[in-house]
Amino acid sequence: MCQHHPLCPSVEASDREAARVRSSHPEQGWTLLCNGVVLFEDTGELLPDGRIIAPRRPVAVAA
Template sequence: MCTHSPTCPDRDSADCCTAQVTSDHHGDQGWCRLCNGVILFDDGHYLTPDGHDATIGLAS
């Protein structure tokens, strides 16, 4: 459950990559975990908790 204000977007929403970064930030490895469970990579790709992968701004 997101405790940010305003609430972070759901992992299934089009703007899922705008959620807040959690403490699981691995900048040295090129990725971070967002509040909604999305894994965001430095190259603009992301992976949702259900395994969906895409690039920010593009649908796959």
């Protein structure tokens, strides 16, 4: 998919969210990256093969 140089991180890379933005729709809460990943404003992700990455929610620390 990516034709940038250097290439955007692959879907399998741990830094896949660093790929360039292809389409941004903040009013709808999602962004499509060059590598085909859809990022949601709640930090969840939808990968091109249909896998879902759950949102990363902050963990409360006991005082």
